[in-house]
Amino acid sequence: MTRTPLPAFYDDLDAAFAEAWRLLAEGAAQGRGGFHLPALATIGPDGAPRLRTVVLRAADPESGTLRFHCDRRSDKAAELGAKPACALAAYDAAAKVQIRVEGRATLHTDDAVAEAAWDGSRAMSRVCYGAEPGPGTALPAGGAYALPDETSAAATGRPNFAAVLVRAERLDFLYLDRRGHRRAAWDRREAGWHGAWRAP
Numbered sequence: 001m002t003r004t005p006l007p008a009f010y011d012d013l014d015a016a017f018a019e020a021w022r023l024l025a026e027g028a029a030q031g032r033g034g035f036h037l038p039a040l041a042t043i044g045p046d047g048a049p050r051l052r053t054v055v056l057r058a059a060d061p062e063s064g065t066l067r068f069h070c071d072r073r074s075d076k077a078a079e080l081g082a083k084p085a086c087a088l089a090a091y092d093a094a095a096k097v098q099i100r101v102e103g104r105a106t107l108h109t110d111d112a113v114a115e116a117a118w119d120g121s122r123a124m125s126r127v128c129y130g131a132e133p134g135p136g137t138a139l140p141a142g143g144a145y146a147l148p149d150e151t152s153a154a155a156t157g158r159p160n161f162a163a164v165l166v167r168a169e170r171l172d173f174l175y176l177d178r179r180g181h182r183r184a185a186w187d188r189r190e191a192g193w194h195g196a197w198r199a200p
């Protein structure tokens with residue numbers, strides 16, 4: 001019986017860490033795959049968890065940060081503004097890898113990070129930020145909101161746009177394989193990332 005060779009990171013902790021960041025960066029760059037659409041958890045004002053899907057826009061292994069975008073009028077923006085602790089989780093079925101990241105978020109609305117993110121956004125994506133009323137507002141009917149057209153969205157959407165950087169403080173990696181799963185976790189310390197294998 002032929003067997004798929006084990007991946008190079010299977011018993012190599014450093015390679016597993018590099019693979020986690022490679023998968024995240026690939027997920028951000030490509031518009032498909034599990035790592036393109038992680039779930040983002042925040043802490044609600046009542047202390048209860050809040051969860052939703054976001055598009056991963058960037059993952060930078062050097063700084064250990066992830067970026068996504070949101071409307072500054074949204075609940076998640078308010079929640080992160082009040083309590084920056086957050087977590088992201090994603091699973092890619094082709095890679096058979098789950099990645100969980102815990103960290104702290106900063107909202108960027110008026111600085112170079114926000115400008116670069118807005119400049120890099122497509123007209124189609126900008127339209128959502130010009131929606132009135134803002135996300136989460138109760139409506140008298142499902143369609144009782146307005147979107148700007150793509151040409152005016154550049155002006156109307158920008159004030160509502162936020163780029164969010166998550167500085168990862170902990171990363172948990174799980175690879176599924178019938179020959180034995182592999183799980184590892186790293187936490188960020190003053191000297192850098194410190195990781196160890198974990199029982200899956």
Ligand SMILES: Cc1cc2nc3c(=O)[nH]c(=O)nc-3n(C[C@H](O)[C@H](O)[C@H](O)COP(=O)(O)O)c2cc1C
Pocket residue numbers: 037050051052053054055056068069070071074075076077135136
């Ligand atoms: C495929 C998909 C991608 C999404 N991407 C984003 C995103 O990048 N940013 C965002 O704020 N909301 C995104 N959403 C919407 C959120 O999941 C959520 O419904 C909305 O932002 C309201 O969340 P909140 O009330 O917790 O702020 C996405 C939803 C789906 C289904």
